Amino acid sequence: MNKWASKLTSSLLSSQQRFHNYYRLNLLIDCARKLNCKYLVLGECSNRVTVKYLLEIIEGRGNHSSIQTSFLDERYQDITIVRPLRDFLAKEIALYAHFMHLEFVTPNDPLTSIVLKNPNVNTLERLTQDFLATLQTGGFPSTTGTILRTSSKIVLENDSQITCSFCHFPVSNTDSSNDPDKLATKSMIHSSSLSNPDSFNKKTVTGIIDKDLCLSCSLMFKELSLCT
Template identity: 35%
Template sequence: MCSPEKICDLQLNLLPDRIKSDRRLKCVRCDGIRGKPALVIRTDDPAMCRFCFVDGCVHKFKSAFGKSQLVPNGSRVAVAFSGGLCSTVMLDLIQRSKVRFNPVVFHLVGTKERELRNSEPIRSTLKDSGLEFHILDSPQNQLLIEFRKQLRFIWAQSKFCMLTEVETLLVRLLLVHCARELGCEFVLFGTCGSYQAVNFLNGLVDGRGSMAASDTMFVDLRSTHPVILRPLFEFMSKELVFYARFQHLNWVTPENPITEAVLRRPGLTTVTRLCQDFLIGLQFNGFPSTTQTILSTASKLAATSVSSSSGTHAQRCHLCLAPIPSPPDVSNPHKLALASLVHSLSLSHESPVDSSINKVLEKEPKQEKAPQFCNACFLLYTDMTAELKPAFRNVVHQLHELRTGQSVE
């Protein structure tokens, strides 16, 4: 005869399996009225049919704007469209959500080889949307294209992780500039929650501290005109894939020097790819709430960093737009990590110990105006080869002058 304790243990072991089987037999929202169960987002989530899933995605997208109440009715909002999965899903959600603002879709042209392959699908998608759209090719975009060409030829001579960060930060600056030129107060980026969690971990590895959490929020206040919004911050990458499949959406694969280098040598990797593999392994192997936990923790750090930097007029990094802290007290280099970093960089450049990072940067030869970098971006700059630095400084300088409203010669 079994003891009461063994009977209780047996019931607890059988209960989750029975509940799980019932939750997978029919859609949890419509109770199977609208269709058969089609997908399960996480291992502990109930099943949903395709119609309820699409309606849930539309509601989640609209609630992102409703909760913040940041975008006024009738305002012009730029929509950055690259033709990839995230931006294609975001464009379809904008059409289905009947938003109250006026979306202005824009696409930046790439190299001639890429445009020959992807120009027609992207242009047809923009025309079919029925929204105002622009295909832009600014002079600053040409500078960025030339910089990418140099990356293709000398990527093997530099640190591979650096190329990923520089590519992402420069493209973000250029997209913000294009939205400003279109007269928009806000710009929408199609970054989903899975990528934001990866960017958060990558930012911590790169030494961005609390500012790494700014990439995980719906509102990114580092750029005030226009303000960066991420309406897909609550979507997982798996949700976007199923949404595109159910809605029969076609997208193109964006090309960049990093992707081309990985295709040539699959053994190459970056910190971003390692963080992504780490999160995917946890997400789908017994810890389904990993991404949500990281984003929730990052939002608390972001709220703390925004409140602590509010009301201050600190200088900002010309690349990532993060506030640059004041030079630390380096009389004791072991006092903090930032002081130790400045101390090491000063010794490597044979400069006085009390020099800051930007003072070290100003001493480089043949440079009229040295850009201001935060600690993490300065390390990216120092990792570049001598051939890359002039082109990089030129792109950053022009984008900074356009952001501040100064004339660019």
Template identity: 25%
Template sequence: MNCKKCDSSHTVLLRKKDYYCDDCFMVNTNHKFRACIGKNKILIPNENVLIGISGGVGSTVLLDLVNHAVTLENTKKLRIVPFFVHLLDEERKDSAQAVIKQCNKYNINVYIIHLAEYMDLKFDIPEANCIPETEENKVKLFHDMLNSMPITAATDFLLKVKRNLLVEFAKKVKCRIVFTGETTSTLAINLLTNLATGRGSQVQDDIGFCDVRDKEIKILRPIKDISKEELDYYVAIKQLSPFHEKDVISNSLQSVIASFVSDLQKDFQATISTVCKTADKIGNQERMNDERNMQEKCVICKSNLHTRDLNISALEATNISRKVSLGNAQFRQYLDNNPDISSLESDATPSVFPLINKYLCYGCSRNQSEMNQTKLPPYIEEVLKL
């Protein structure tokens, strides 16, 4: 079979039916990247853009796409001033070394930020291309906090930590826009995980092209239309060297969903694209609802609390079931006197998560409730009045 674009011999086969040569495949991939940015019309020419890179396949391809786009000498040049940052786990310094090595190939600088800086957010801009030192006590507190949660909750919480650190660093280097390297596969897994962990109302910001939870900083996902299959071909053609590390921890809900989606995709090639298109439809409706109801923000994930939309919700059903099963006599009496469930008020039926709706969203309140008496960062505890 020949390339569907130029009729030369094919070297790439996508979705078991689309044939491309190397040149046409690279043109098509670059077009997807540029089109995803261009059609949303968010970027301002020559503005600062922070780009988060983990060293994995997605961020490695994003790094190469951005470098190619900003070094063009024609009208298709991407007119941004990129800043690169890597979020480092103290126990995985090899990832930071791999990222520094990647960036050295392009002669660009990268800043390394410890995840433990989340404990106070008072870090300074570090020296480029080196791994900064951080306080051992801060690192210990951070890992104690994560280790105090079940694996699923810790994995979910870590995503919120990374987002908050990216937003905070973007403010320090005066960037209004942040690029991250999520792909269609990653976002499909995140969508199903969100629904399973009670974050369905946050789909648009967690899975859509643009995360607008922060008033000043927008997080964009410019390679969200590029599949893992295309990434693998891109890495092979350009001979890139990604740092291969598992995106999710084993034995967590996230790892189970990732395996489920991956296995389903092998037999049904439209699985991931269908999930992502569904996410766009769900997200658009949620965004419309948020625009009509500007509400308070969750202290941890910064999502809207949706306090005005809780009548006869899944949360209230969970609260009622939990209290009835625990044999709460006072609550049983209340139900006997008020058989109409729609009459239940939040003050009469207090949540099983005491901080929910006032300070935390459902997902974050569950994570906080599952911690084993380990302290959250002081600036969060101060707001929560713990």
């Protein structure tokens, strides 16, 4: 743990958090399959859904990011993810729970504790959440709703039957010169090579992309492997 903490960076912590999020979702899907459930209901409010939507764009999954904001998420085929609270703000849910005298549980997030103990590092998710909260309370109260409505208008054109084995987003099978995901990934690799040339050289970049993973997940696993 001390060895990992000594290598802690904002980029690494962001990858760690995204890994935990997708890994937890995959565990829930596996449990649903074992229980013969056809639906998995998630309690994600509009604030949370909007943050995840922007994160997918930032991480290079922009052409399929609308999946994260949809009421019905059918990327797993045999199990449908349902988000019944996607149109409600976190504040609205908190007020409802207060007036109805409902008990709630606050999950313990170890990554949040790491951020609090290391003020020099942060995660993309936390920065995006703070950015939206600042806009929401700084004179633009309809920011979250506007992003959700805009994402709902995006039509997903999926011409690929291949999905990522980890995040289960569709993997584009177009030519690399025209694929926006691959172009974005090349840009991310180039930026990382400039900021950290010792970790990203010609030998390491060559094997970044795994055939069973999308480009974003490949980069995430690559970065996590550098600290082990």
